[in-house]
Structure formats: C-alpha cells, structure tokens
Amino acid sequence: MRDDRPAIAGHVRRHLDHLVLPVAALATARQRLSRLGFTVAGDALHPFGTENACVFLADKTYLEPLAVAQREDCEAAALQGNAFVARDLAYRFRRGQDGFSALVFSTDDAVADHARFQDHGLSGGDILEFSRPMKRPDGKEAIGQFRLAFASDLRAPDLLCFTCQRVQPLPADRTALETHANGVTGIRQVILSEPNPTDFQYFLQEVVDERETEAHSFGMDIPAANAHISVLNEAGMRGFLGVDEPLTERGLRARAIVFTVGNIAATEAMLAANAIEHVKRDSRLIVTAAPGQGAIFVFGE
Structure with a gap:
C-alpha cells in the first residue's frame, strides 16, 4: 500500500540505529544476554542518572539495556525537561522494570528532525544534547557527544521514537564486541x-x-x-x-x-x-x- 500524500521533502529513509531495553539492573541484563550468546560491552553512565551496557552488532545496530543508576538524578533531569529520562521513568511505572521502550534511528541533523516532528504534531519533547566519556581499547579516554530529537504519539504512551545524531562519535573499532x-x-x-x-x-x-x-x-x-x-x-x-x-x-x-x-x-x-x-x-x-x-x-x- 502506498500513501497518496506528497513524498517527504528531502527525505532519506532512516537507518535503524539502536533499541532501548529497560532493565532492573545491568548485572541481570549482562547475565541473561551472555547466556543468550551475546558479547556485552562494559557499563557506561549517562550524565542524567541512567546507565547502559550495550550489545553491538556487525551491521552497526545495537541493543541498549538501560538501568536507573541514580534515581534522584533521573527525577531531577525529568523535571528539567529531559524527555529521554522522563519517558523511561514513565515506562517503568506503567510496564515494570524490564521491557522494550524505544526505537532509535540515525540522523545527520537532529535539529531538522525536531522541526519536522513539531510541524507534524509529533514532537516528543525538547532536543537533548549530552556528552559522556568512554574508554578506548587502548585504555585512553574519549568523549562522545550526541543530539537527540524525539517523536511520540499520545495514543501510544509506552513507545518512544527518536533520532540520534553523533556530533562527536565514540571510537568506531568495536570488532571484538x-x-x-x-x-x-x-x-x-x-x-x-x-x-x-x-x-x-x-x-x-x-x-x-x-x-x-x-x-x-x-x-x-x-x-x-x-x-x-x-x-x-x-x-x-x-x-x-x-x-x-x-x-x-x-x-x-x-x-x-x-x-x-x-x-x-x-x-x-x-x-x-x-x-x-x-x-x-x-x-x-x-x-x-x-x-x-x-x-x-x-x-x-
């Protein structure tokens, strides 16, 4: 079935980037995913109170098991308008600590995506920009910087979608992982x-x-x-x-x-x-x- 509306101006079909899987604890996720045969990366802390331990795949997609590391920081960030954290807390309230909450697509321009989502009445909140450190395979530290644009439908409170722009990408050599x-x-x-x-x-x-x-x-x-x-x-x-x-x-x-x-x-x-x-x-x-x-x-x- 094709939509009769005009094509999306300047559109490029999005690449699926990663999937967000809320978990009660990263240790539980690591144990389960390892038993399922996945290699799990080290724990990484976000600056707004959540943490992840990702599963990177050869097609450059990944899974993001997401846990609450510091609830007070998460709640403060949500009050300040951080849609990522606010929706994660809402999901856990409605669905429990384990689940599948978000689809993420790659983008080269999160600002344009945000404007498009706003124009169509689908904005899921303000743009979120943040950076976080990561250790390279050689032990040195690198900083990754990200910009996220959120889309949501009020009829679907348990699903968040967003695009992710890597303003300053983290090291790309993940062959072993x-x-x-x-x-x-x-x-x-x-x-x-x-x-x-x-x-x-x-x-x-x-x-x-x-x-x-x-x-x-x-x-x-x-x-x-x-x-x-x-x-x-x-x-x-x-x-x-x-x-x-x-x-x-x-x-x-x-x-x-x-x-x-x-x-x-x-x-x-x-x-x-x-x-x-x-x-x-x-x-x-x-x-x-x-x-x-x-x-x-x-x-x-």
Missing part, C-alpha cells in the same frame, strides 16, 4: 503490536521518513534502510510469534526483535547448551522475554 557466540550479525526486523496497526501508519512513516507501507491481514510493514518495522495485530502476534494472548489495550507496544544469524543449527545448539528455553517455528528460534531481556528474541538465517 561485534562478535557473538550465538552467531548474530544484525537486526532484520522490529515487531510492534497494536489491535489496528494502520491507525499508526502516519506516525511511523514520519519517524522512518518513508511513505511506502505494506498492509496485510496480520498488520503492516514499513521499511527502514536496514530493517523492517512491523506492526502486528492479535492474529499476527499469534501466527508469527506464538503469542496467544488478546491485545486488550490500544497503543503501539514494542514486542520483539528478529536477529539474523549465520547458522541456525549452531545457534540452537548454543541455546540448548546454556539451558535457554526456546521454541522452533519454521526456520526461526523464539525466546520469550525474561528478566534482563525485555523483548521476545527471534533468531533466523
């Missing part, structure tokens, strides 16, 4: 749920900067430059993921991440060796969410 025992090389698809997916078509089109949408009986798909963003209805969640529960609430919710692996048999053997419960459906391995892993993980070649 991008190699994983489970064979994962990248993210193929991100799955959201909503009883009537096309109600959120225009919101996601603006976030991804892409008009083309494929609607089907299970929901809809919108292509980012490097992955598909899918919104599934109840039948889609059941048919694709085996989630046999009614979608009683309205609003977009981030539910699952589909990873690409090089050898599905090797991935399955690793999961079995680490006593990770999983279900095989067709040629995919499905691992349900657990503490430290706030989304359903799907592995496929």
Whole structure:
C-alpha cells in the first residue's frame, strides 16, 4: 500500500540505529544476554542518572539495556525537561522494570528532525544534547557527544521514537564486541503490536521518513534502510510469534526483535547448551522475554 500524500521533502529513509531495553539492573541484563550468546560491552553512565551496557552488532545496530543508576538524578533531569529520562521513568511505572521502550534511528541533523516532528504534531519533547566519556581499547579516554530529537504519539504512551545524531562519535573499532557466540550479525526486523496497526501508519512513516507501507491481514510493514518495522495485530502476534494472548489495550507496544544469524543449527545448539528455553517455528528460534531481556528474541538465517 502506498500513501497518496506528497513524498517527504528531502527525505532519506532512516537507518535503524539502536533499541532501548529497560532493565532492573545491568548485572541481570549482562547475565541473561551472555547466556543468550551475546558479547556485552562494559557499563557506561549517562550524565542524567541512567546507565547502559550495550550489545553491538556487525551491521552497526545495537541493543541498549538501560538501568536507573541514580534515581534522584533521573527525577531531577525529568523535571528539567529531559524527555529521554522522563519517558523511561514513565515506562517503568506503567510496564515494570524490564521491557522494550524505544526505537532509535540515525540522523545527520537532529535539529531538522525536531522541526519536522513539531510541524507534524509529533514532537516528543525538547532536543537533548549530552556528552559522556568512554574508554578506548587502548585504555585512553574519549568523549562522545550526541543530539537527540524525539517523536511520540499520545495514543501510544509506552513507545518512544527518536533520532540520534553523533556530533562527536565514540571510537568506531568495536570488532571484538561485534562478535557473538550465538552467531548474530544484525537486526532484520522490529515487531510492534497494536489491535489496528494502520491507525499508526502516519506516525511511523514520519519517524522512518518513508511513505511506502505494506498492509496485510496480520498488520503492516514499513521499511527502514536496514530493517523492517512491523506492526502486528492479535492474529499476527499469534501466527508469527506464538503469542496467544488478546491485545486488550490500544497503543503501539514494542514486542520483539528478529536477529539474523549465520547458522541456525549452531545457534540452537548454543541455546540448548546454556539451558535457554526456546521454541522452533519454521526456520526461526523464539525466546520469550525474561528478566534482563525485555523483548521476545527471534533468531533466523
């Protein structure tokens, strides 16, 4: 299905950059993700009270398990208008300490994105600029500087989207961190749920900067430059993921991440060796969410 509106002026289909996974504690996330066969980077503290321990993938996407390190700092930052922290605290209040709260896309101009989101009534808050230190592989310290532009839909309080501009990128040599025992090389698809997916078509089109949408009986798909963003209805969640529960609430919710692996048999053997419960459906391995892993993980070649 194609949208009849004019093409987005000057648009470039966005690359999926990373996914935010709230966790109760980084230690729990590290233990769970390591058992799932991921290499987890060291803990890193944000200047507004949150901390992460990321999983970097060879396709240059990554997972961001996010914990609250200093609640007082988070609450103070939220009061000062920090949308990232405010939405994280709100998500934890509504959904608990483990989950999947945000989709992040790369950009070269967060200021322009912010203006576009405002023009379409989709702004999720003021632009956020911050910097943080990181140790290089040689032990020296580098400073990364970031600029974020937020988009949100008031009908979907449990999902935040934003674009991330790396004003001063952190060191790019992450080869060792991008190699994983489970064979994962990248993210193929991100799955959201909503009883009537096309109600959120225009919101996601603006976030991804892409008009083309494929609607089907299970929901809809919108292509980012490097992955598909899918919104599934109840039948889609059941048919694709085996989630046999009614979608009683309205609003977009981030539910699952589909990873690409090089050898599905090797991935399955690793999961079995680490006593990770999983279900095989067709040629995919499905691992349900657990503490430290706030989304359903799907592995496929």
